[in-house]
Amino acid sequence: MPTVAQTLQERLLNALAALELESGDSAQVVPTADPRNGDYQTSVAMVLAKARRENPRALAGRIAEKIDMAGIGPAPEVAGPGFVNFRLEPEFVAQKLVAVSEDPRLGVEKVANPRTLIVEFSSPNIAKPMHVGHIRSTILGDAIARIARFLGHQVVTDNHLGDWGTQFGKVIYAWKHFRDEAALEAHPMAELVRLYREADLQSKRDAGVLEQCRLELVRLQKGDPENRAIWERCVTLSRREFAAIYKLLGVEFDEQLGESAYDVELPSMVERLLAKGVAEISEGAAVVFDNEISETPFMVRKSDGGFGYATTDVATLEYRVKRWNPDGIWYVVGAPQQLHFKQLFGVARRLGYKVDLEHIAFGSILGEDRKLMRTRSGESVPLRELLEEAIDRAGKLVRDKNPALPDDESGEIAKIVGLGAVKYAELSQHRLTDYVFSWSKMLSFQGNTAPYLQNAYVRSRAIFRRLDSPFRPPDRILLAEPAEQTLGKEILRFGEVVPAVLDGFKPNVLANYLYELAAKYHVFYEQCPVLTAEGETKASRLLLCDLFSRTIKTGLMLLGIEVPERM
RNA sequence: GCGCUCGUAGCUCAGCUGGAUAGAGCAAGGGAUUUCUAAUCCCUGGGUCACAGGUUCGAGUCCUGUCGAGCGCGCCA
Structure with a gap:
């Protein structure tokens, strides 16, 4: 089913062809910013007039005259410096709504050419706590993967676990020296974190400890059985903890291949890079230089023979290309790593890979003091605690506003609202802006927040619960009130x-749309009573309510956010 | 020093790839409810889009420079 913009564009292109005007890709039809200028507009006349040295308004007039608006609306108007404005007649909107109502995809077409896409996101480090820093990658990556999949792409999500990094030197050293087995049984993650912090602290004070940590890492990477066993236990414990968080968040992965999965490939891969002349030896290390990107080298083998994450990332890329032959690999990783990805993509190009590589970068989460979000004691905030606090706060709100709800239901609602608030706060913001974390703002029922959108959904559903007979979508509807028409067009x-x-890669575009949609529903809700209306008016309003609730539910689902039926 | 990302209302942020008189929410003030969930809606005030040039019919958006902020710059990830 074509969208309204596509339908209008088709009519526009026909008119341009009839006038023998070459428009290239300038014949775009977009929604107007201001309803006084109609519903949709095109600026194609101004673009063409410039190239042809014609008067833009006169050309716009000739184009507008040729556009066949039969069944859509009145003749287009020429306005301002040469805009052509389109208005939709209520009957067209009404017919279109009935058609969309019969479409389970609500008018979202699948792409003509589905692509195979790998989306890498979340990527926490084993034996380190998952903290607020990981939440953006997780939520953003999940949303992008959901949307790509909904549009018909073949998507493989991969959690690129940091299970092979230098933190293991410290963890193993601490494991051997300060492990508390009882604590490990009772609170595995907390004990692992304590071990890491202990070793980290000591190695900062004592260079000898740092050296021992390094040696433990080398032993692990060389296959020492004792260190390997410790490592495996850490991985198991951490993965269990991560799985609990992902379950709470409703995030699933197709693959969770850690960095260690590529370890055996690294030595030969570096030799290959050297043989091809992509990499060279410098100061004892194997590095790739690309001065067009940066003077900083991309280090694929350290002078001590060890490998860092740069090497692993190249190997991972090669593995993915071999296994899935993807059209694109998307990395949802923070903005500070932009240089790394530019270099990685540069290496991939020099190796001849044609796959579309995207670094989907994002900004940091700040506390209300505008500095990186920390706990009182200056550490990063554990994700689990943060999510639990969100649910807790939402629970208080729900019980406060709706004390009549049974406990188990209000607990379920608290989860949906609390997690939704955290996710929506991320996704409603442009991904590159650093954003300020504020409980009161994200849990507010006013403004661009998850609870506002969820409440709009709940209000629309409440109507259906009060209906005497089951809702049957009508074959045709009537849009008489401006609020009905505005909501319908939205x-x-x-x-x-x-x-x-x-x-x-901007989920905030969808979030902002859903906010506008909810706001328009609220206006409609205030102005157009549904249950007390009669006949065709009632049927039309019910259809609008039904379509609204399905649209906002689907839209939020694409962002990884659920909706409650009551709240 | 070099690079990256930014700078929009008092605060938090949008601004749909260059379009019309730059929009929301919060905060401030006023109004609407025997409710389909007021958890909402309506109205009012609030701007040198950091600054200066340039590109053109048109710039918050693009190019150059300046100032300011955050981040990154060989053996961490």
Whole structure:
């Protein structure tokens, strides 16, 4: 089913062809910013007039005259410096809504050419706590993967676990010297974290400890059985902890291949890079130079013979290409690593890989003091505690506002609202801006927040619970009130917005749309009573409510956010 | 020093790849409710889009420079 913008563009292109005007890709039809200028507009006349040295308004007039608006709306108007403005007649909107209502995809078409895409995100480090720093990657990556999949792409999500890094030198050293087996049984993650911190602290004070940590790492990477056994136990314990968090968040992965999965490939891969002349030896290390990117080398083998994550990332890329032959590999990793990814992609190009590589970068989470978010004691905030606090705070709100709800239901709602608030706070913001974490803002029922959107959904569902007989979508509807028409047109935009999210990887485009949609529903809700209406008016309003609830539920689902039926 | 990402209302942020008089929420003030969940809606005030040039019919958006912030720059990830 074509979107409204596509339908209008088709009519526009026909008109341009009839006038023998070459428009290239300038014949874009977009929604207007201001309803006074109609519903959709195109600036194609101004673009063409420039190239042809014609008067833009006159050309716009000739184009507008040629556009066949039969069944859509009145003749387009020429306005301002040469815009062509389109208005949709209520009957067209009504017919389109009935059609969308019969479509389980709500007017979102699948892409014509599905691609195979690897999306790497979350990527926490084993034996280190998952903290707020990981939440953006997890939530953003999950949303992008969901949307890509919904659009028909073949998506493989991969949690690239940091299970082979230098932190293991410290963990193993501490394991051997300060392990408390009882604590490990009772609170495995807390004990692992304590061990890491202990070794980290001591190695900062004592260079000898640091050296011993390094040696433990070398032993592990050379296959020492004792260290290997310790490592395996750490991995098992950490993965169990991560799995609990992912389950709470509703995030699933197709693969969870850690860095260690590529370890055996590293030595030969570096030799190959050297043989091809991509890498060279410098100061005893194997490095790749690309001065067009940076003077900083990309180090694929340290002078002590060890390998860092740069090497692993090249090997991972090769593995993915071999195994899935993907069209794209998307890395959802923080903005500070931009140089690393530029260099990695540069190496991939020099190795001849044609796959579309994208670093989907994002900014940091700040505390209300505008500095990196920390606990009172200056450490990063453990993710689990943060999520539990979100659920806790949401629970208090729900019980406060709706004390009549049974306990188990209000607990379930608290989870949906609390987690939704955290996720939505991330996703409603442009991914590159550092954002300020604020409980009161994300849990507010006013403004661009998850609870506001969830409440709009709940209000729409409440109507159906009060219906005497089951709702049957009508074959035709009538949109008489301005609030009905405004809401209807906004619902129709869903099919335009969802695909646009992948254009620049901006889930906030979808989030902002859903906010506008909810706001328009609220206006409709205030102005147009449903249950007390009669006949065709009632049927039309019920259809709007039904479509609204399905659209906002689907939209939030694409962001990884659930909706409650009551709250 | 070099590089990356930014700088929009008092605060937190949008701004749909260059379009019309730059928009929301919070905060401030005023109004609407015997409710389909007021957990909402409506109205009012609030701006040199950091600054200076340039590109063009048109710049918050693109290019150059300046100032300011955050981050990154060989053996951490």
